[in-house]
Amino acid sequence: MLTAITVDNFRCIEHASLDFDSRSTGIIGDNASGKTSLLEAIYFLGHGRSFRSAQADKLKRTGTTFFRVVGRLATPRGILTAGLEHTQGRTQGHLAGQGISGIADIAEVLPLQIIDPGVHRLVEEGSARRRRLMDWGVFHVKREFLGYWRRYQRALSQRNAALRTSHPEELIHAWEQDLVAAGIEVDRLRSFYVEQLRPHFEALAARLVGPQTTITYRRGWPAEFDLREALHDSISRDLRLKTTHVGPHRADLNFLIDGTPARDRVSRGQQKMLAAAFILSQLQCHTALGATPTTLMLDDPAAELDVDNLGKLLLAIAEIPSQLIVTSVHERGLRGIDIGRRFHVKQGQFEPMV
Ligand SMILES: Nc1ncnc2c1ncn2[C@@H]1O[C@H](COP(=O)(O)OP(=O)(O)OP(=O)(O)O)[C@@H](O)[C@H]1O
Structure with missing residues (x-):
């Protein structure tokens, strides 16, 4: 749990220092006052990157060097x-007090997620976001995942480098041993995780989206092959296009309603509800599996949602044992949430409210 944060030179925030409630903290401020910037700074601490910018340099306050x-x-x-x-x-x-070897050292003790106005992209966009969120979950319930995932990424970049420099086919196959060994473990752990997650997701999605909503896991290569066979089968295409087309780096999760892809049949608001159901089911599943409870950030939860859906979402959130940090433009946007501590923010300055 995050008990306090100090932020310097992050976007519009020159300096901020906040103590959080163990249950829920509300951040209230006008548009462009710095609410999302604070959540982004917290997210950066738990993930080593932003949820809205790929470049860390852009997060520095204009005119500063760090x-x-x-x-x-x-x-x-x-x-x-x-x-x-x-x-x-x-x-x-x-x-x-010690230097870290990677962001995973902090991520391990600070499980952190966000439901923000852009969360619908989890449903709408390509597989990368879904894979990243799935892997965040696998990492928090199965610590050995990280080692296999790193080994797989290393082997994959070696194979891709060999494909780019047109090495002979036999040499490319020789480098596949580690790719296959680590890839099989990555797939096994993801598959285990999705099996654990599914009942939590289906129950939450039934409440937030509707009945017959489920997820399926696609491992990233055809069902009729094992991974080694799939790589061999794909070699001529891989050599032609100079990249690896099959394997766990192509895995995905599909959201289905009545057996058809949800993306093709839900509104923007429903996409948000579906994505929120997925994230909340992860938090619920992690608690059931004995993982460290997650700090959940909600950025302007009312955005895109009607009163009925917002009520359902807040009710579901209240049942999950997470620490909450919630932003809103108005005090009334926090209605329905049992807020323990409040801050008001204006031009990047945070003041406790009494
Ligand atoms: N690198 C930066 N340096 C200084 N200011 C920045 C930087 N990046 C963004 N800003 C400014 O920070 C301000 C606060 O943005 P933020 O997204 O945190 O607002 P918000 O309170 O979440 O607003 P909204 O309610 O509209 O979502 C914006 O005016 C933006 O222009």
Whole structure:
């Protein structure tokens, strides 16, 4: 759980220091006051990247040379301080006074998710977002996943480099051993995770979207082949297009309603509800599997939703044992949420409200 945060030079925030309620904290402010920037800074601490910009350099406050985010975390290992500082194109971090070897060190003790006005893109866009969210979940319930995933990525980039430089086919096959060994484990752990997740998702989606809503997992290569056979089968296309077309890096999750892809038949508001059901089902599933509870951020939850859907969403959120950080333009936007502490934000300055 995140008990406090200090942010320097992040977007419009020159300096901010906030203590969070263990249950729920509300952030209220006008458009462009800095609400999303605060959530983005917190997200950066737990994921090592932003949810709305691919380039960390863009997050620095205009005219400054670095940004810094430092959090105080209540974890099963006690109270820990974690921080990230980005300067000259590099991000460096620390946890409990030690340098970190990767963002996973902080992510492990700060499970963090967000439902923001752009969350519908999980349903609408290509597979990368769904795969990233699935992998975030697998990592939090199966720690060995990270090692296999890194090994797979390394082997994949070697194979792709060999394809780009037109190495002989036998040499490319020789490099596939690690790709196959790690890829099979990545697939096994993802598949286990989706099986655990499905009942939670179906129950939540039935309440938030409608009956007969489910997810299926696609592993990234044809069902009739094992991974080695699939790579061999794909070699002429891979050589021609100089990249690997099959494998766990092409895995996806499909959202289905009555057996057909949800993307083709739901409105923007329903897409948001479906994506929220997925994220909330992850939080519920992680709790059921004994993982560390997640801090959930809600950025302007009322955006795109009618009163009925907003009510259903807030009710579902209230049942999940997460710490909540919620933003809203108006005090009334927080109605229906049992807020423990409130801040008002104006031009990047956060003040506690009494
Ligand atoms: N790198 C940056 N340096 C300085 N200011 C920035 C930077 N990036 C964005 N801003 C400014 O930060 C301000 C706050 O943006 P933010 O998205 O946090 O607002 P918000 O309170 O969430 O608003 P809304 O309610 O409209 O979503 C905007 O005016 C934006 O122009």
